[in-house]
Amino acid sequence: MLEPMKAPESLSLAPDLPLKFVGGDPCLDFVNTVDWTPAGLVNERLVDYRRLLEWGERAGVVDRFERVRLARVARGRPDQEGKAYALARWGRWVLQRLLTSMAGGRLSPSALELFNALAHRASAGLSLARADGAAGTLAWRASTSDDLDLVLWKIVRTAERLVTSADVSRLRVCGGPDCGWLYVDRSRNGLRRWCEMRTCGTQAKSFRRTARRRAAVDATAD
Secondary structure, three states: OOOOOOOOOEEOOOOOOOEEEEEEOOOHHOOOOOEOOEEEOOOEEOOOHHHHHHHHHHHOOOOOHHHHHHHHHHHHHHHHHHHHHHHHHHHHHHHHHHHHHHHHHOOHHHHHHHHHHHHHHHHHEEEEEEEEOOOOOOEEEOOOOOOOHHHHHHHHHHHHHHHHHHHHHHHEOOOOOOOOEEEOOOOOOOOOOOOOHHHHHHHHHHHHHHHHHHHHHHHOOO
């Protein structure tokens, strides 16, 4: 198992907040499982390894059989479960640094170096095998059936595809002040600004309305 540096601690846990899939790519939705605010990480949705597996299945990164198998292995190996969870959070931090820098047009060499280390380990942790229910089709499977890092390795694969595709030019960071979520802007005019209009977009509009009202009141007082 790759030994990670310590990822930033989450300032608040939010196991009841819904898992959302608005980024347009699994690796972006993985980064979007916590809010990246100037003060630190808040609203942590991946509160434990079990939640990571739930996210992985809902994101289509692992199938139900893989999720059940990994959950069974984790129950019998609590120490390895904790290490796999810590590594996943560290990998998320590496992806956030890399992808945010690329979205801003300023590729971080240090983040790229860390990502390459993850990609190297993912290559060792995965192997191609016959896909279920699809004759002649291959899929990435764990090289060893008890590899608790499988979800992370598959996320790294999706990130490799994204950063080497044309979609990387459409990579954006949400304009919300306390969000930091990432998405691929596939809108027709290429002017998408928010992870979700009903959350960050609505909040920004409300903030602007409040600012205009305050300015009007100040102008009247003068």
